[in-house]
Amino acid sequence: MRFLKMDLRAATIAAALTASLGLAAAPAEAKVDGDTIILGSAISLTGKYSTNGIHAQNGYELGVKVINDNGGVVVGGKSYKLKIVYYDDESTPARGAQLAERLISQDGVKYMLGPYSSGLTKAIAPVTEKYKIPMVEAEGASRSLFTQGYRYLFAVLSTSEQYLASSIELAAEIAKKNGKKPSDVKVAMAFENDPFSLDVRAGVVDDAKKFGMKIVIDDKLPRDLSDMTSTLTKVKALKPDLLVISGHSKGAATAARQIAELKISTPMIAMTHCEAAKIISKFGAGATEGILCPTQWAETLSYKDDLFGTAAEYDALFKKSFEGYKNVPYQAAQATAAVMVWKDAFERANSFDSEALRDAIADTDMNTFYGGIKFSPAGNNVAKPMVLRQIQDGNLNVVAPLKWASSEARHPRQPKY
Amino acid sequence: MLDNISILLQAPIFAVDLLVQGLLIGGIFVLAAYGLALVWGVMNVKNLAQGDMVILGGYVAYQCTLWGIHPILALPIAFVVLFVLGWGVYATIIRRVVDRDMFTSLLATFGLSLLIQQALNLRFGPEVKIAEAGFGTFDIGDLSIPAIRFVGLGLAAILAICIVLFMRNSRMGQAIRATSQDPRAARVLGINTDQVYAFTYALNAAICGAAGVLVAMIWNIQPFYGLVHSIRAFIIVTAAGLGNLPGVIVAGFGLGVWENYSGFIFGAEFAVAAVVGLLVVVLMVRLFQMYRLRQVVR
Numbered sequence: 001m002r003f004l005k006m007d008l009r010a011a012t013i014a015a016a017l018t019a020s021l022g023l024a025a026a027p028a029e030a031k032v033d034g035d036t037i038i039l040g041s042a043i044s045l046t047g048k049y050s051t052n053g054i055h056a057q058n059g060y061e062l063g064v065k066v067i068n069d070n071g072g073v074v075v076g077g078k079s080y081k082l083k084i085v086y087y088d089d090e091s092t093p094a095r096g097a098q099l100a101e102r103l104i105s106q107d108g109v110k111y112m113l114g115p116y117s118s119g120l121t122k123a124i125a126p127v128t129e130k131y132k133i134p135m136v137e138a139e140g141a142s143r144s145l146f147t148q149g150y151r152y153l154f155a156v157l158s159t160s161e162q163y164l165a166s167s168i169e170l171a172a173e174i175a176k177k178n179g180k181k182p183s184d185v186k187v188a189m190a191f192e193n194d195p196f197s198l199d200v201r202a203g204v205v206d207d208a209k210k211f212g213m214k215i216v217i218d219d220k221l222p223r224d225l226s227d228m229t230s231t232l233t234k235v236k237a238l239k240p241d242l243l244v245i246s247g248h249s250k251g252a253a254t255a256a257r258q259i260a261e262l263k264i265s266t267p268m269i270a271m272t273h274c275e276a277a278k279i280i281s282k283f284g285a286g287a288t289e290g291i292l293c294p295t296q297w298a299e300t301l302s303y304k305d306d307l308f309g310t311a312a313e314y315d316a317l318f319k320k321s322f323e324g325y326k327n328v329p330y331q332a333a334q335a336t337a338a339v340m341v342w343k344d345a346f347e348r349a350n351s352f353d354s355e356a357l358r359d360a361i362a363d364t365d366m367n368t369f370y371g372g373i374k375f376s377p378a379g380n381n382v383a384k385p386m387v388l389r390q391i392q393d394g395n396l397n398v399v400a401p402l403k404w405a406s407s408e409a410r411h412p413r414q415p416k417y
Numbered sequence: 418m419l420d421n422i423s424i425l426l427q428a429p430i431f432a433v434d435l436l437v438q439g440l441l442i443g444g445i446f447v448l449a450a451y452g453l454a455l456v457w458g459v460m461n462v463k464n465l466a467q468g469d470m471v472i473l474g475g476y477v478a479y480q481c482t483l484w485g486i487h488p489i490l491a492l493p494i495a496f497v498v499l500f501v502l503g504w505g506v507y508a509t510i511i512r513r514v515v516d517r518d519m520f521t522s523l524l525a526t527f528g529l530s531l532l533i534q535q536a537l538n539l540r541f542g543p544e545v546k547i548a549e550a551g552f553g554t555f556d557i558g559d560l561s562i563p564a565i566r567f568v569g570l571g572l573a574a575i576l577a578i579c580i581v582l583f584m585r586n587s588r589m590g591q592a593i594r595a596t597s598q599d600p601r602a603a604r605v606l607g608i609n610t611d612q613v614y615a616f617t618y619a620l621n622a623a624i625c626g627a628a629g630v631l632v633a634m635i636w637n638i639q640p641f642y643g644l645v646h647s648i649r650a651f652i653i654v655t656a657a658g659l660g661n662l663p664g665v666i667v668a669g670f671g672l673g674v675w676e677n678y679s680g681f682i683f684g685a686e687f688a689v690a691a692v693v694g695l696l697v698v699v700l701m702v703r704l705f706q707m708y709r710l711r712q713v714v715r
Contacts, residue, residue, distance in 0.1 A: 048543040049543065050543060190685070220685060221686065226637050226645075230677050230681040230685055230688065233434055237431050249545055254636070282549070417554065
């Protein structure tokens with residue numbers, strides 16, 4: 001009897017285990033639930049990247065809403081709605097990777113959208129690669145993401161080495177216009193010692209080398225940057241023609257403030273993240289006059305598509321849809337573009353098979369309000385250039401590339417300190 | 418590196434620039450380090466949340482600017498707010514670890530540091546913030562020095578003098594000094610050491626808060642920036658030697674100057690490394706001094 005009891009207990013446990021396994025297996029079919037296609041994303045809703053994480057989430061949501069309102073995604077003659085399942089990665093890479101694993105293996109998500117930042121994307125890409133799940137990402141620009149031979153990773157944004165390279169080209173053009181040789185241009189560089197900024201630096205160094213420019217300062221800034229006095233004193237001493245800086249928002253805020261305080265007179269200054277650091281409103285139009293700021297996207301560009309219309313129309317729609325935005329951050333625009341890539345791929349592949357979808361994404365060639373999207377074999381977008389804007393009388397005006405420029409670059413910059 | 422040294426030799430004005438800028442920021446380092454020396458010396462608590470309290474003070478200044486209060490006026494506000502908060506922290510956390518071994522106090526203050534960081538992140542978000550005082554720049558010959566740095570040094574000096582006078586002349590100051598010399602004897606003589614500890618910790622928090630206001634006016638603040646300020650304070654106190662107030666002042670100013678020079682010569686990425694390197698040298702010199710001392714005693 002006792003043995004029988006034990007057997008019964010064992011059987012019950014076995015049955016329970018089988019049932020739970022069955023339950024766990026069930027959601028694996030959840031990639032398409034009725035007439036809804038489910039996309040997944042682990043994204044920073046809390047923690048140090050939460051500001052941009054939420055911008056990106058808003059971008060995704062607007063993409064989904066507009067696509068669903070305009071007939072959804074048509075696969076095999078039937079219209080499907082899009083839905084995104086989010087998890088909060090708390091801005092930590094390890095958590096991001098864990099949640100990507102959970103989305104894929106537990107929740108059965110077969111179509112991924114990226115997280116925020118290169119670091120998180122780097123953590124998640126090996127997971128999506130392992131399960132052969134295509135991921136369209138919009139917020140990881142680091143060059144190193146596209147040198148690993150990943151097959152299932154696609155990025156709609158321009159990679160980081162292009163961020164400030166355009167400023168070197170502009171400096172060369174201006175030098176030529178002023179009757180000087182581009183190789184006479186002296187460049188000072190100050191980059192944060194993190195993967196993103198070092199990629200930006202690599203792009204600058206490559207371009208400077210191309211023109212034979214001389215790099216007179218090559219400083220790496222610490223991660224907890226709050227004082228650039230020593231670097232800027234060097235700038236005062238060596239009087240370069242171009243100063244390029246990249247160190248996320250804090251780098252831009254520190255640099256903009258101390259450039260004004262120390263009255264740096266370099267004729268051309270370019271830095272990343274001007275907009276995120278809100279340098280114009282923080283330090284005034286006079287102090288920031290003439291600073292060049294690269295951006296992935298601007299609402300004044302003449303890009304357009306059938307779904308959102310022009311960049312300006314997207315800008316207006318976004319502001320109407322989400323409260324509290326005076327400017328639409330490019331992080332949101334590119335997130336929307338990533339959702340558009342998925343819609344396009346589903347319709348061209350006409351299938352839910354992830355391998356067919358991966359191939360369809362790889363063949364993407366579309367124009368959007370965010371710019372052209374066409375992926376290189378490495379997965380980065382090669383159809384969209386980086387845009388350079390200049391602070392002119394307190395406004396950010398597009399000055400390069402010339403094709404999309406709305407005003408002419410002012411040189412030398414004439415700040416009022 | 419040699420190029421950079423040659424700039425300083427060819428145009429000594431930049432050497433002067435770095436020296437002045439370094440001295441001006443050194444004053445703020447001294448404040449936070451003095452607070453740490455106080456808590457360390459009196460209570461034997463290594464406060465890992467030191468830098469986070471500085472940042473917290475900075476956010477008080479930032480919040481005041483949002484309310485339209487000038488950041489200079491935020492200094493007394495931050496002092497009082499952090500004093501009250503420091504007392505609360507002592508009563509809830511520090512009191513329980515003050516007699517325990519070193520690791521307990523390290524762990525407790527590390528936890529406190531995380532708590533402050535996350536609370537600030539939750540309230541103010543992860544972006545860097547500043548409390549703009551709008552004082553412009555002083556031009557002295559070829560030198561351009563932000564006026565706020567002079568103001569910061571002046572305020573730090575006034576505060577430091579007040580604290581020193583308080584420690585020397587007030588009843589509580591005497592009690593603090595007595596407790597730091599021998600807590601048991603102080604207790605026997607009727608000093609309420611628990612209250613002394615609470616006051617000391619609260620005073621340290623208040624000093625940090627004031628330093629934070631200066632940091633927010635001169636540089637910028639972010640919820641996770643506390644660590645650098647903690648490290649600086651620890652380095653200064655270690656280099657100065659415990660209980661050595663003039664040492665803290667010299668080490669604080671020296672650190673400010675050394676950071677600027679090493680940032681200039683070796684590049685900004687090595688500024689902190691150079692500071693830690695200097696600490697190693699100081700500790701080694703101390704060690705040899707002690708060897709000699711021991712031989713004499715023997």
